[in-house]
Amino acid sequence: MTTRLSGRVRDQAATVGFLVLLVAFIGLVLVPGYRHADQLSADTAALKLASEQRGQPVAIAKSLAAIRDRLGSRAFVGQAVKDLRGAVQAFDQSLAQLRPSAAGTSADLREVERLWSDYRKALDPVAGFEGLPYRDSDSAGTQLNSRGRQLLQDTRQAINSSREGTDRLNTALSAIGTGLEQQVVTASATLRKLMITGVAFACLLVTLLAYFQWLKVRHERLAVEAQNQTRDILGTVKDGLFLLDADFRIGKAHSAALSALFRRDDFSGLTLEELLRDTVTEKTLATATKYVRLLWGERANEKLIRSINPLAEVEVHFDRGDGSRDLRYLEFDFHRVKGDHGVRQMLVSVNDVTSRVLLARELKESQAKSQGQMDMLLGLLQVDPEHLLSFLDDTSAALAQVNSVLKVPARGDGDFRTKIDQLFREMHRIKGDAATLGLASVEARTHAFEDLLQELRDRSQLSGNDFLPLVVSLDEIIGHLQSIRELASRADALRANAVLTTAPRAQPATTTIDAGPQDIAPSLDTLARRIATDAGKKVRLVTAGLDEVHGDIRRTVRDIAIQLVRNAVVHGIEDAGTRRGLDKDEVGLLQIQFKSGEQRFELVFQDDGGGIVPERLRETAVRRGDLSADAAQQLDTKASLALIFKPGFSTHDGNDRDAGRGVGLDFVLKAVHSIGGKISIATAPGKYTRFSILLPAQSGQQGAVA
Amino acid sequence: MAANAPLLTTQLKLLIVDDSNVIRRRIERCQQIEHLEVVGLAANGVEAIEIFRRTDPDVVTMDITMPRMDGIECVEQLVAIKPHVLILIISALADKATAVEAMEKGANGFLNKPFSDRQLNEALEELIGGA
Numbered sequence: 147m148t149t150r151l152s153g154r155v156r157d158q159a160a161t162v163g164f165l166v167l168l169v170a171f172i173g174l175v176l177v178p179g180y181r182h183a184d185q186l187s188a189d190t191a192a193l194k195l196a197s198e199q200r201g202q203p204v205a206i207a208k209s210l211a212a213i214r215d216r217l218g219s220r221a222f223v224g225q226a227v228k229d230l231r232g233a234v235q236a237f238d239q240s241l242a243q244l245r246p247s248a249a250g251t252s253a254d255l256r257e258v259e260r261l262w263s264d265y266r267k268a269l270d271p272v273a274g275f276e277g278l279p280y281r282d283s284d285s286a287g288t289q290l291n292s293r294g295r296q297l298l299q300d301t302r303q304a305i306n307s308s309r310e311g312t313d314r315l316n317t318a319l320s321a322i323g324t325g326l327e328q329q330v331v332t333a334s335a336t337l338r339k340l341m342i343t344g345v346a347f348a349c350l351l352v353t354l355l356a357y358f359q360w361l362k363v364r365h366e367r368l369a370v371e372a373q374n375q376t377r378d379i380l381g382t383v384k385d386g387l388f389l390l391d392a393d394f395r396i397g398k399a400h401s402a403a404l405s406a407l408f409r410r411d412d413f414s415g416l417t418l419e420e421l422l423r424d425t426v427t428e429k430t431l432a433t434a435t436k437y438v439r440l441l442w443g444e445r446a447n448e449k450l451i452r453s454i455n456p457l458a459e460v461e462v463h464f465d466r467g468d469g470s471r472d473l474r475y476l477e478f479d480f481h482r483v484k485g486d487h488g489v490r491q492m493l494v495s496v497n498d499v500t501s502r503v504l505l506a507r508e509l510k511e512s513q514a515k516s517q518g519q520m521d522m523l524l525g526l527l528q529v530d531p532e533h534l535l536s537f538l539d540d541t542s543a544a545l546a547q548v549n550s551v552l553k554v555p556a557r558g559d560g561d562f563r564t565k566i567d568q569l570f571r572e573m574h575r576i577k578g579d580a581a582t583l584g585l586a587s588v589e590a591r592t593h594a595f596e597d598l599l600q601e602l603r604d605r606s607q608l609s610g611n612d613f614l615p616l617v618v619s620l621d622e623i624i625g626h627l628q629s630i631r632e633l634a635s636r637a638d639a640l641r642a643n644a645v646l647t648t649a650p651r652a653q654p655a656t657t658t659i660d661a662g663p664q665d666i667a668p669s670l671d672t673l674a675r676r677i678a679t680d681a682g683k684k685v686r687l688v689t690a691g692l693d694e695v696h697g698d699i700r701r702t703v704r705d706i707a708i709q710l711v712r713n714a715v716v717h718g719i720e721d722a723g724t725r726r727g728l729d730k731d732e733v734g735l736l737q738i739q740f741k742s743g744e745q746r747f748e749l750v751f752q753d754d755g756g757g758i759v760p761e762r763l764r765e766t767a768v769r770r771g772d773l774s775a776d777a778a779q780q781l782d783t784k785a786s787l788a789l790i791f792k793p794g795f796s797t798h799d800g801n802d803r804d805a806g807r808g809v810g811l812d813f814v815l816k817a818v819h820s821i822g823g824k825i826s827i828a829t830a831p832g833k834y835t836r837f838s839i840l841l842p843a844q845s846g847q848q849g850a851v852a
Numbered sequence: 853m854a855a856n857a858p859l860l861t862t863q864l865k866l867l868i869v870d871d872s873n874v875i876r877r878r879i880e881r882c883q884q885i886e887h888l889e890v891v892g893l894a895a896n897g898v899e900a901i902e903i904f905r906r907t908d909p910d911v912v913t914m915d916i917t918m919p920r921m922d923g924i925e926c927v928e929q930l931v932a933i934k935p936h937v938l939i940l941i942i943s944a945l946a947d948k949a950t951a952v953e954a955m956e957k958g959a960n961g962f963l964n965k966p967f968s969d970r971q972l973n974e975a976l977e978e979l980i981g982g983a
C-alpha cells in the first residue's frame with residue numbers, strides 16, 4: 147500500500163515537473179527567442195536601409211550640380227530636377243522606414259532628421275521647380291528668364307547647403323549604421339545563448355518523456371503480469387469466486403471453478419437472482435437478496451451477521467438434462483470490498499459442501515443410533531439379569547416356533563387363518579413378557595408384527611405371498627433380540643463390576659461375564675469406593691484368597707460379595723465424622739477372605755462398622771408388620787439377626803440404587819442355599835459385623851455339570 | 853467508523869432486552885467488556901423503549917420473540933429514537949428470514965441462542981469495535 151502510494155506520488159511529481167519545465171521552456175526560451183529573432187531581423191533590415199541611405203546625399207549633391215551646370219549652358223534641366231525630386235523622395239522614404247526600425251529611438255536618427263529638415267528647406271524650391279527657365283529672343287538668343295534666374299539662385303544656395311549638409315548627414319547616417327551593427331551583434335549573442343538554453347531544456351524534456359515512456363511500459367508490463375497472475379489464481383482456486391456490483395450483477399472475472407459449480411459458463415452481467423433462480427426456493431432467494439442488500443449498507447456488522455446468511459449451507463437442485471434433478475449443497479460466503487467511499491463491490495465465494503453435509507447427517511444418525519443403544523443398555527440395567535436371560539431364551543424358542551409355523555405349507559384359506567391364530571398367540575405372549583420387563587423396543591416390534599397379522603386377518607382372501615412381510619419382520623425381531631443379548635451381556639458385566647461409574651479403562655476384561663478370578667477383587671474395590679463416595683463415607687477393602695475362587699462358583703461368590711459390600715458400606719460403616727467421634731480410623735475397613743478346603747470353601751466377610759443392633763431389627767420388623775410387638779420381644783439375638791435375611795427387609799430409609807429395596811441379604815441367603823451352603827453372623831455393636839459362609843466344594847462341580 | 857472510535861474510550865451503557873429472566877441474568881453476569889455498564893433490563897419491547905428513553909443506552913442486546921412488542925418492532929423504534937445505537941439480536945435462529953428482517957430494521961449483529969460466555973463477549977466486542 148505504502149509502496150503503491152509513494153509510486154503514485156512520484157509519478158504525479160514527475161508530471162508536475164514536466165509541465166513546469168514546459169512552461170519555463172516556453173516562457174524563458176521560446177518567447178524571448180522569438181522576440182530576439184524578430185528584433186534581429188528588424189535591425190538587419192534597418193542596417194540595410196541605413197547603408198543604402200548613405201549614398202543618397204551624394205546623389206542629391208550631384209543632381210544639384212547637374213542643374214546648375216545645365217542652367218549655365220542653357221541646356222534642358224527637366225530631367226535633372228526630376229532626378230533630384232526622386233532622390234529627395236527616396237531619402238524621405240528611407241527616413242520613414244528607419245523611424246519604426248531598431249534605429250527609431252537612437253539620437254543619431256533624430257540628428258539625421260534635424261539635418262534633413264534643414265537641408266530640405268534649401269532643396270524644396272529646386273525640387274519643386276515646374277515649367278521653363280529660359281526665354282528665347284532673336285537678339286540675345288536663349289536667356290534665363292526670371293524663373294530661371296530664381297532657380298539658378300536657389301540651386302546655388304542648395305549646393306552651398308549641401309556642401310555642409312552632405313557630410314553631416316553621412317556622418318550621422320554612419321553613426322546609425324554603427325549603432326545598428328552593435329545591436330545586431332548583441333542580439334545574435336543573446337539568441338545564441340537562448341538557443342543553447344533551449345537545447346538544454348529540450349534535452350531535459352526528452353529525458354522526462356523517455357522516463358514517462360519507461361514508466362508506461364513498466365506499468366503495462368506489471369499490469370499484464372498482474373492480469374496473468376489473477377487469471378492463474380482464478381483458474382486454479384477451488385472456490386467459485388466472483389464479484390457483485392451494486393446492482394447485484396456478476397463482474398467480468400470469475401474463477402473457473404464457478405462453471406463446474408453452476409454447470410454454466412455465461413456469468414458476466416448475470417444477476418445473483420438470475421444465477422440462483424430455479425436452483426433454490428423462492429423464500430431462500432428473497433432472503434438471500436435482502437441479506438446481500440444488508441451487506442451493501444454500512445449498518446450491519448459483516449462478522450456478526452454471518453450466522454444468518456441464508457446461503458451459508460443451501461440446498462440447490464440442478465437439472466441433469468434428462469428430466470431428473472441433482473441435489474447439491476452449496477456454501478456462499480460474502481465479503482465486503484471497501485473503497486474510499488464505502489462498499490465498492492461484494493466478493494462472493496462458493497463451495498460445494500455436499501459431502502460435508504451428508505457426512506454430518508450420517509454422523510448425526512449414527513449418534514442417534516448410539517444414543518438409542520445407550521438408552522436400551524441403561525434400560526437393560528434396570529432389568530433383573532436372570533429374568534432377562536430367561537426371557538431371551540424363551541423368546542428365542544418362541545420365535546423359532548413362529549418361524550416354523552410360517553414355514554408349514556398351507557393349502558386353503560382355513561389353513562392360513564389357523565396359521566395367523568398360532569402366530570398371534572406366540573407373538574402376544576412375547577409382547578406380554580417384554581412389557582412386563584419394560585423392554586419397550588421389543589414390545590413395539592412385536593406390536594408391529596401383530597398389526598401385520600391383524601391386517602392379514604382382516605383380508606377376505608389370503609395367499610402364501612401375503613406372509614412374506616411377516617418373514618421380514620420376524621428377521622428384524624430376531625436381529626434385535628440378538629443385539630439385546632449382546633447388550634445384556636455387557637450390562638451384566640457393567641452391573642457386576644460396577645464399571646458404570648469409576649472402573650478404569652485399563653481393565654477391559656472386567657466387562658465380560660466370564661471375567662477371570664483375579665478380577666473379582668479390583669471390581670469389588672471399585673464398587674466399595676463408588677458406594678462409599680455416594681454415601682459420603684470413606685472405606686478401604688482388603689481381600690485375601692479371592693484369586694483362588696474356583697471358576698464354577700466364581701459367579702456365586704462374586705454376587706454374594708457384591709451384596710455384602712453394598713450392605714456393609716450402606717448400613718455398617720459410619721460416616722467419617724461419626725467414626726472420628728468414636729475414636730475410629732475415619733476410613734472404614736472391609737475385609738474379605740476366601741479359603742479353599744478339600745470338602746468346602748469358606749468365605750469370610752467383615753466390616754469394622756457399627757455392628758448390628760438386634761433391638762433395631764426387631765423394631766423394624768414390628769414397624770413393617772412382620773411381627774407383633776409381643777412376638778418380637780420373644781426373639782433371641784440369633785433369631786433377631788436372622789431377620790435381616792427376610793425378603794424386602796431393610797433398615798435403610800432411602801431407596802437409592804445401592805440399598806433400600808431389601809433385596810440384598812435375601813439374595814445372599816438364596817444364593818448360598820442354592821448351592822447347599824450355610825451362612826452365619828457375628829456382630830459387636832459399635833465394633834464389627836462378620837458373615838461367615840461355608841460352601842460345599844462339590845456343589846460348584848455339580849452346578850457346572852448341570 | 854469514526855463515530856465509534858471515541859466510544860471505545862468512554863463508558864458505554866448497555867440495555868438487555870429478553871423475556872426470559874434467566875437469559876437476562878446470564879447476559880448481565882457473563883458480559884465482561886471493560887467499558888460496558890448494564891443500565892437496564894427489559895422483559896418486552898414496550899418496557900425496553902421506556903427504559904431506553906430514560907437511560908439512553910449506547911448498546912442493546914435484543915430478543916426477537918417477546919410479549920407485548922416483539923424485537924423487530926422494538927429495533928425499528930429504538931433506531932428511530934437514536935440512529936447510532938448498536939443493537940445485537942440474541943435469539944434462537946429458527947428462521948433466517950426473520951433474523952434478516954430484524955437486521956433490515958437497523959440491528960447491527962446477530963448472536964444465536966444458545967451461546968457460550970465467550971461467544972457473547974466476542975460478539976459484544978465486535979459490535980462495539982467493528983461496527
